[in-house]
Amino acid sequence: MNAVSLLFSSAGRLAPRPFAVAIVLVYLTSFFSQALLSAPVTGRVGLWPFALLQAALVWVWIVLHVKRLRDAGRAFG
Numbered sequence: 001m002n003a004v005s006l007l008f009s010s011a012g013r014l015a016p017r018p019f020a021v022a023i024v025l026v027y028l029t030s031f032f033s034q035a036l037l038s039a040p041v042t043g044r045v046g047l048w049p050f051a052l053l054q055a056a057l058v059w060v061w062i063v064l065h066v067k068r069l070r071d072a073g074r075a076f077g
Contacts, residue, residue, distance in 0.1 A: 007060045014067035
């Protein structure tokens with residue numbers, strides 16, 4: 001499974017260890033994305049980079065949880 005389908009496609013399953021690693025990466029990316037709210041960045045390009053990254057992170061978060069729930073034999077709805 002490649003990284004793009006792991007993070008952006010809700011099809012498939014995900015074992016516990018890759019899930020944990022991916023979630024830690026999502027948390028770290030979210031933490032470091034706060035730098036996009038700094039005055040120099042928002043002064044030049046506004047809030048769009050931060051908003052787009054947060055939207056992508058929310059999608060990745062949902063995809064990872066859907067896959068993990070499917071792997072655990074539970075419904076994701």
